[in-house]
Amino acid sequence: MSATRIKVVLISPKGPLYRHRGGIFRQSLRYMPLTLPTLASLVPAELAADVVCIDEGVRDVDLDLKADLIGMTVITGTARRAYALAAHFRRRGITVVLGGPHVTLVPEDAQPHADSIVVGYADEEWPRLLRDFTAGRLQPRYRQSPDLTLAGLPPPDLNVLPRSRYLTTDVFEATRGCTHNCSFCVVPSAWGRRPLQRPVDEVVAEIRRRRAKRAIFVDLNLIADKCYARDLFEALIPLNIHWYGLATTLLCQDLPLLDLVARSGCRGLLMGLESLSRRNLGDNQKPFNHPDEYARVVGLLHERGISLQGCFVFGLDDDTPDVFLDTARFAVDAGIDLPRFAIVTPFPGTPLFQRLAGEGRILTTNWELYDGQHVVFKPARMSVADLQAGNERAWKYAYRWAGIARRLRQSPASWPLGLLTNLGYRHYARRLHKFYTCDWHFDQPPPAREAASPPGPPALPDAVSILAASEQDR
Numbered sequence: 001m002s003a004t005r006i007k008v009v010l011i012s013p014k015g016p017l018y019r020h021r022g023g024i025f026r027q028s029l030r031y032m033p034l035t036l037p038t039l040a041s042l043v044p045a046e047l048a049a050d051v052v053c054i055d056e057g058v059r060d061v062d063l064d065l066k067a068d069l070i071g072m073t074v075i076t077g078t079a080r081r082a083y084a085l086a087a088h089f090r091r092r093g094i095t096v097v098l099g100g101p102h103v104t105l106v107p108e109d110a111q112p113h114a115d116s117i118v119v120g121y122a123d124e125e126w127p128r129l130l131r132d133f134t135a136g137r138l139q140p141r142y143r144q145s146p147d148l149t150l151a152g153l154p155p156p157d158l159n160v161l162p163r164s165r166y167l168t169t170d171v172f173e174a175t176r177g178c179t180h181n182c183s184f185c186v187v188p189s190a191w192g193r194r195p196l197q198r199p200v201d202e203v204v205a206e207i208r209r210r211r212a213k214r215a216i217f218v219d220l221n222l223i224a225d226k227c228y229a230r231d232l233f234e235a236l237i238p239l240n241i242h243w244y245g246l247a248t249t250l251l252c253q254d255l256p257l258l259d260l261v262a263r264s265g266c267r268g269l270l271m272g273l274e275s276l277s278r279r280n281l282g283d284n285q286k287p288f289n290h291p292d293e294y295a296r297v298v299g300l301l302h303e304r305g306i307s308l309q310g311c312f313v314f315g316l317d318d319d320t321p322d323v324f325l326d327t328a329r330f331a332v333d334a335g336i337d338l339p340r341f342a343i344v345t346p347f348p349g350t351p352l353f354q355r356l357a358g359e360g361r362i363l364t365t366n367w368e369l370y371d372g373q374h375v376v377f378k379p380a381r382m383s384v385a386d387l388q389a390g391n392e393r394a395w396k397y398a399y400r401w402a403g404i405a406r407r408l409r410q411s412p413a414s415w416p417l418g419l420l421t422n423l424g425y426r427h428y429a430r431r432l433h434k435f436y437t438c439d440w441h442f443d444q445p446p447p448a449r450e451a452a453s454p455p456g457p458p459a460l461p462d463a464v465s466i467l468a469a470s471e472q473d474r
């Protein structure tokens, strides 16, 4: 096989929340994800492989496509689609490799659906796998080595996806992982608590090389390691860019670091506020979030020109049917620029899933419903229907005209930008009730809905993306 050029096709399968047809928004309102561009850049040059990437969020997969090897990235919500595609292509005699967060969390779930799987980050294992494949000695499983570093890796190849189909391609990655251990979060369960970091000079060089005027960092927690964070933010100052990313509320307990964040050009942060209940936060290993400090967090960010996308989850054990409007009112009153609500999802492989399974409270393992918008477990203090409907009520309340106007008055974002992002979310909130049917199981009948929950809404636009993409060039 090594004598002929091999064709590698990389696919990011669609899920109920991420697809390009029939959703609330007619075109992708998202930034370009880095998964496929990263994997494409790691294909060893000496293999001279033809590499084609398909993001099913923006383009259909041709079921008759030609390939020697297909690699698919799998998150829990897209696992069913990935497995259906894998079965189809394997029947056609094509070798299928699966990797990504879901495969890393529950390898035994993915293994039967693939010729080979990659567990963990694949920056070393994917090239090794491809060399083995061309030499005819593909192994069933590859696992990230514990001493992986991100230094010296090739930058993602953004040309493998159609740039025009995304709101922006100014997407960067500086770190991976998080040092915390929140029970509902996939990050510590999948990848452990040792953060991986790209050398700061490599991140800066990539931003310069791409001549980016703004940057969206997909890092899960940019301040997980404060020493690294300081170095990175210092190095961003001379670039004179605006940037957006994710951090925890701990940032606002370190005012010098917060000032540095602002000086380095930060204009928007996404933070997991999660809950107004101290008990919920304590029970789920996120005790460093203090609900009585949330309003102060908003104020500190706003004073420095930083908008906040504040994310809450509903359905933790201390939540009662009052939680929805209480939380939505709080979000409006506190001036959170873009409040976002989700139903807590016990992703397989997390401590939360294990606990709920142990208590006999998992209602379905239809992974397609594990998307943050469906109830997949039995809530402790309300019914499944209360939880499903309450989430929608919170969205509608927060995105009423009065709520929008109130938040816009306090927002540091320019008002056209603030209005645009709020209108996007209002549009979403008002269509949450729309039924979504799974019409893409080409080779099997539609799955029986095992849970008592109604199906949820189509994709939410990524607000960080909208914020950044609609920013005026300076």
Ligand code: B12
Binding pocket: 012, 013, 014, 015, 016, 017, 018, 030, 032, 033, 034, 035, 038, 039, 057, 070, 071, 072, 073, 074, 075, 076, 077, 078, 097, 098, 099, 100, 101, 102, 105, 118, 120, 121, 122, 123, 126, 173, 185, 186, 187, 218, 219, 220, 342, 347, 370, 371, 372, 373, 460, 462
């Ligand atoms: C961009 C993004 C999206 C995009 C695209 C998702 C997609 N299908 O890829 C959008 C905005 C659509 C999205 C939506 C959601 N997302 Co998202 N998203 C991200 C984000 C921020 C960045 C992805 C990225 O570019 N990473 C950088 C690349 C380089 O890393 P990587 O993807 O992990 O890939 C590496 C390895 O995993 C491995 N690998 C990955 N795939 C493959 C495939 C093969 C063949 C091989 C060999 C290796 C391999 O190799 C890569 C290099 O080491 C991640 C967080 C993150 N920082 O990773 C969350 C993340 C993937 N999302 C997550 C979640 C929960 C969601 C939502 C449910 C959120 C929500 N409530 O709306 C939805 C679900 C959508 C659905 N079900 O249809 C979770 C996944 C959890 C899980 N168990 O599935 C993550 C990990 C965030 C988190 N902290 O929980 N998301």
Ligand code: SF4
Binding pocket: 178, 179, 180, 181, 182, 185, 186, 187, 188, 220, 221, 248, 272, 286
């Ligand atoms: S702080 Fe955020 S990224 Fe880190 S473990 Fe908790 S939820 Fe996950």
